[in-house]
Amino acid sequence: MVRPTMEDVALRAGVSRALVSLVMRGSPKVSELRRSAVLKAAEELGYSPHAMARSLASRTSTVLGVMVSDLHNAFFAEVVDGIDEVAREQGFDIIINTGGRSPARERRALESLLSFRPAGLVLLSPVVPATAIGKAAEQLPVVLVARSSRVSTVDTVNDDGEVGARLAVDHLVSLGHKRIAHLDGGEGTQAGPRRRGYVAAMEAHGLAPQVVSSEYTDAAGARAIRSLIADDALPTAILSCNDFNAVGAISALEDAGLCVPQDVSVVGYDNTSLAALRHVSLTTIDQPRAEFGRLAADALLQRVREERTEPVRHLLNPSLVVRTTTAPPGGPR
Template sequence: MGRPTMEDVARRAGVSRALVSLVMRNSPQVSPGRREAVLQAAAELGYAPHAMARSLASHTSTVLGVLVSDLHNAFFAEVVDGLDAAARAAGFELVFNTGCRDAAREQKAVASLLSFRPAGVALLGPVVPAATIATAAATCPVVLVARTVRSTAVDLVNDDGRTGSALAVDHLAALGHTAIAHFDGGAGSQAAPRRRGYQEAMSRHGLEALVVPSEYTDTAGARSTRELLAARPAPTAIVAANDYNAVGVIAALEEAGLRVPEDVSVVGYDNTGLAAMHHVGLTTVHQPAVDMGRLAAEALIARVRGGGSPVHRLLQPSLVVRSTTAPPRACGFTASTAR
């Protein structure tokens, strides 16, 4: 037996195909009794209407496209949790694509999503040029998560990276650290405000900043740590680009015979599930990822339904202290030797 059709559902429920179509579009014109009969028949037959087919037939899409910049980063998985829950509650479904943190691949991924003629698109941490985002926004409503652009046509949902990095520096300075390095997120989204927050906080504490080039991956964290240790004595603390970068930092420090936090304290960013694992116990800056996803979906759906002007939401981070930070020992370079 082939895949059940709308006609099969109509015959089983004893109604017209047109009425089944109204039920599948969640039309308020159908009585509760007939709606129940159609849904019961659909469940018995295992009928599931194709979202894209419904959209094309009705000229009203119930699909939201989602670009996930990095499938390996659990932060984005948590954003998707919030996005998906809010979208489904509003009757929308999600279609995903990724560009693996590569601008050219992300441009193709965005074009692919737009080819589905979605009601709107959510871009999570994209590294595509602003022009690509503007082109997408001219086609349908667009929301950015963990990325900022100067546009009045795009919804933005971010955490305050400047404040987040400052929280990390303030915590380490309160413990007595003066030699605090920052591993930069490179061209990754939100790297600039986190770097700026670190530099401003170091200046406020009268400390000399040391920004080490890196990326939002564990391999980059390990590589940058090895390069740093080859060039100078270890700092007493490192503010990593994110949690995954911090895991690489810790691995490379231990490889070099340095203990965390006895010799070097490490702070991550994002507060992913990885950071909370008992054997990791990473002190980190918490981004409310699930809330960010929910707010992104709500903003996008409001725009789809004619809800007016785009919104720019900036959520406040918080510090979660675990076991990778402690007062410094009398070792490592000092602020006066940093350059």
């Protein structure tokens, strides 16, 4: 249970501790003879460098901290993939922590991450107050994903929800729909831009917006549909605030004896793995998630290397994924 140290390797290889350090860092100024002796000794002892001692001594770190607000959401997993890819390319490791969507837990996760003195921090859709983010940003470079900020030391990567909503509306309009309702995400992240994009797109087409208050869950989507039916206000097409909501909406429509897409078309948002299931096959708006991660890592590493001090604000374009829940109104031709 006790790991060998550099000293042990040096002793075994018959060289100094400093020489072992050079070999471990791949320095070119070591003779081939010593290098192989050191590597052999390290191998035999099962030695690997102590990252903490290293970063303590060098006052640098090759670790990026990633705070995932919700591990349950596969959205973040793909962003992490993107971060990981870029980080690894550039010789950095990542450590992840999660806040479980609770500000208190998230704050603690942040503290924990900071206590490792990583080179930088990526916060995925954090729910902590902006002041906490600002404080962290005083200590190290910080990038926010799926959350905006006006702090000049913080970079951000977001999708353009207005564009996404417009894509969906344009698609439905091109199919011939005129009555298109939006099941709104309420207080949820990014619900605002999506709603604004929907309203703007409707008005641009000369159509009357119909915003129905809802939430990011399948139960809420179903509830919204039931209330629309009860009010006799069901449109020919629905733009849900996200995929879960859309699936709930579809099931409520089917419960009411309506067919999707023949009677009502439904569009989701996020293109989660759920949407791709053949059983669901949801037309939806895709966000370039891995790209989010890559851009976030790139931005962070630029700051880490002090190549840039001006903030960047990435706003990525989502895209439309047409599956089988949308069709022209009035049944199949």
